[in-house]
Amino acid sequence: MSFEPPRGMDDLLPEEFAVKQRIVDVIREIYRLYGYEEVETPTLEYLELFEAKSGEEIRHRMFVFDDPHGRKLVLRPEVTASVARLVASKLSRRPLPLRLGYIADCYRYDEPQWGRRRRFWQGGLELFGSRDPMSDAEIILASRDVFQKLGLVEQRFKIGHVGVMRGIMENVEQKTQDTILSLLDRKMHTEARQLMEQHLEKDAVETLWRLAEHRGDIKVVEKARDIVSPWPMALQSLENLETIVSLIKNVDPHISIEVDLGFARGLEYYTGMIFEQKLEGEQLSFNGGGRYDGLVELFGGKPTPAVGCSIGITRIQMHLLGRKNISYTNPPTILLTVLSDKASAYALNVADNLRKNGYSVSVDVSRKKLGDAIETALNKGIRSLVIIGDKEAADGTVTLRDLTSRTQVTDSLEKVLSMLAK
RNA sequence: GCCGAGGUGGGGUAGCCUGGUAGCCCUCAGGGCUGUGGACCCUGCAGCGCGAGUUCGAAUCUCGCCCUCGGCCCCA
DSSP: OOOOOOTTOOOOOHHHHHHHHHHHHHHHHHHHHHTOEEOOOOSEEEHHHHHTTSOGGGGGGSOEEEOTTSOEEEEOSOSHHHHHHHHHTTTTTSOSSEEEEEEEEEEOOSOOBTTBOSEEEEEEEEEESOOOHHHHHHHHHHHHHHHHHTTOTTEEEEEEEHHHHHHHTTTSOHHHHHHHHHHHHTTOHHHHHHHHHHHSOHHHHHHHHHHTTOEESTHHHHHHHHHHTTOHHHHHHHHHHHHHHHHHHHHOTTOOEEEETTOOOSOTTOOSEEEEEEETTOSSEEEEEEEOTTHHHHTTSOOOOEEEEEEEHHHHHHHHHHSTTOOOOOOOSEEEEEOOGGGHHHHHHHHHHHHHTTOOEEEETTOOOHHHHHHHHHHHTOOEEEEEOHHHHHHTOEEEEETTTTEEEEEOHHHHHHHHHO
């Protein structure tokens, strides 16, 4: 008989948790540096929140179930909708712009695979209330910083703009636009082309088609300008994208950005710049986001422009764990070993005192022999051993052994503390 | 949902073709060793994913299922 967690949901062992925590710490540091306030929303939401903008078929990829009163609940598949709900309701009177962050576990009913778990963690930044390209640039620069601080120097961005393609399809029903973009995202080009031809003029189809060939550095925007010029909104979007990229490049000339005008992301709520962040040698994207100006209004709020991203904490964690050379575990700095029952009370007092002075102390409660205690400390990477036996208990002293220099002293706790401080 | 490879003490593995005693390494516990070094030696705990079938007998052969890892499909 064995008990396993549900399929696709992972236990995190100490080493794995330490890596995840480090990523979370870095994201929180970015919140601080950029002025984002962290919020928390429930793991469970009503189904309507996610159905509002997503289609019926999405239901099959979510954990949906009835509560005891028959209401449809869902384990959140992402957090942007919940945060937008907050901005539309409880935070609706806060002055804009509003910068919010979250660290949250999300759930998707999918076939588990590397980097795709049924339960995974996301960290997000959402900036509400600004249409300014500076805010788009901020999200990308903050994303860059997260990866940089984690030592993921091989990062690169792929950036597009849904306004370019939507601009060309301006006269087509929104829903059909969504379908075409989603087909393109899934690289089902034949089907996309078919649908385009049903709803669009020949030159529009041709232009959409040729946009996909426009990928590379920022110069592709210049090249695309001519072909989209008949569609004002598309042209405007192109210029918006150009501004965003040049703002970013101005701050960081060496940032790796691939502009892709044929790039579409699956989420239907995007209205402007969209991006993905990738790592060399990995297929999946580790962060994604974009501008979604209509979402807050959809949830009953005032029309509020917004841009944000969600960072795949679990994916980054798996990527980091795949590298052999990392270890983020923090052993306590001191092992305190007790050599006799009579010394127990005194030993606990010493440990208490050490902790009050800020040292992390692990008391060896297994009552090993001294040789074994030394071995334990060495195996755990602990370099300081405090030895408490009958002698120390009788004299009110402590013995501190430095396992690196292989030396030790027996003295009062005060003296030993001053030695530790060095 | 599809295809492939797998599942053997806590971790890593051998055994499977050719049915018959489950072996090894690490870890863990105890001892050798009454208060001083990463070693060594001894002892010990604990395992064939689940279920059915074939058989005198199944880790091994057959069928079904579950799960893990890849690759598709899909992807918020």
